[in-house]
Amino acid sequence: DGGITQSPKYLFRKEGQNVTLSCEQNLNHDAMYWYRQDPGQGLRLIYYSQIVNDFQKGDIAEGYSVSREKKESFPLTVTSAQKNPTAFYLCASDDSLGYNEQFFGPGTRLTVL
Amino acid sequence: QQPVQSPQAVILREGEDAVINCSSSKALYSVHWYRQKHGEAPVFLMILLKGGEQKGHDKISASFNEKKQQSSLYLTASQLSYSGTYFCGTSVIQGAQKLVFGQGTRLTINP
Numbered sequence: 001d002g003g004i005t006q007s008p009k010y011l012f013r014k015e016g017q018n019v020t021l022s023c024e025q026n027l028n029h030d031a032m033y034w035y036r037q038d039p040g041q042g043l044r045l046i047y048y049s050q051i052v053n054d055f056q057k058g059d060i061a062e063g064y065s066v067s068r069e070k071k072e073s074f075p076l077t078v079t080s081a082q083k084n085p086t087a088f089y090l091c092a093s094d095d096s097l098g099y100n101e102q103f104f105g106p107g108t109r110l111t112v113l
Numbered sequence: 114q115q116p117v118q119s120p121q122a123v124i125l126r127e128g129e130d131a132v133i134n135c136s137s138s139k140a141l142y143s144v145h146w147y148r149q150k151h152g153e154a155p156v157f158l159m160i161l162l163k164g165g166e167q168k169g170h171d172k173i174s175a176s177f178n179e180k181k182q183q184s185s186l187y188l189t190a191s192q193l194s195y196s197g198t199y200f201c202g203t204s205v206i207q208g209a210q211k212l213v214f215g216q217g218t219r220l221t222i223n224p
Contacts, residue, residue: 035214042115042200042214043155058211090154099143099162102202102212104154 002027004105006091011110013078013085021076021108023091029103031096032074036060037088037107046089049074050096078110086112114138116203118215125191125222133186133218135201144177144184145202145212148195155200158186188220196222 004025013019025032031050035043045058049068063082068074074093078085091105116137123131135144142163147155159170161177161184169175172189184203188195198219202212 040217042216043202045211045213048211059213088152099160101145101157101160103157106154107152109152 004091004093004103006089006105006108008108009106011108013110013112015112016080018077018079019110021078021089021091021110023074023076023105024072025074025091025093025103025105026072027093027103028071029093029095030071031094032068033092033094033102034058034064034066034074034076035090035092037090043090046076085110115213116201116215118199118201118218120218121216122219123221125220127193127222127224128190131188131191131195131220133188133199133201133220135184135186135203135215137182137203139182139203139205141177141179141182141184141203142206143204144175145204146175146184146186147200147202148197149200149217150197158199191220191222193222193224196220 007022033048034046047066049055065077092102094102146158149155198217202214
């Protein structure tokens with residue numbers, strides 16, 4: 001079955017540590033996205049990529065970094081520069097045509113101890 | 114600019130109807146609607162494109178008023194399974210969907 005996988009489901013990190021969240025899709029989608037969701041809030045765009053080896057900052061990119069070396073993979077690194085990283089992180093993908101749905105992964109809940 | 118959803122929360126009894134609105138200050142190309150259960154990924158409901166079309170399946174439908182830069186989601190004869198938080202996501206250009214999501218509307222359906 002096609003879909004998006006994110007790992008791990010839960011992640012704990014000590015302050016000052018970098019951590020990488022995995023996102024893989026087998027939908028053959030060109031575009032991939034990372035969103036952050038805080039309790040009771042909507043989704044805010046961190047980074048997105050429309051094609052391999054290219055990505056753009058979203059609305060809240062500070063303290064985060066990404067790479068897009070393969071079409072299927074779009075890992076997100078939460079760096080120590082991110083002031084308040086505890087949140088629910090969602091990865092999504094679509095076919096980049098502008099009129100189809102975004103498919104979401106199950107999410108990673110990151111907690112900074 | 115984040116679209117504004119209203120109401121922020123609504124509580125209904127099973128079988129009642131609900132309307133959720135999503136308003137933007139910018140001209141829109143598309144509006145996406147998603148439903149999210151607590152701790153889960155958002156699930157796609159429908160997308161409306163510039164042109165003012167209305168869409169629907171089963172007892173959930175939506176409209177898109179281009180002139181008012183507003184979309185409304187209609188849930189009729191609500192079921193318990195409709196409970197969750199509803200988000201609209203908007204885009205202003207055609208192509209790669211850099212969506213901006215509203216803050217969400219929490220819908221609770223009681224028996």
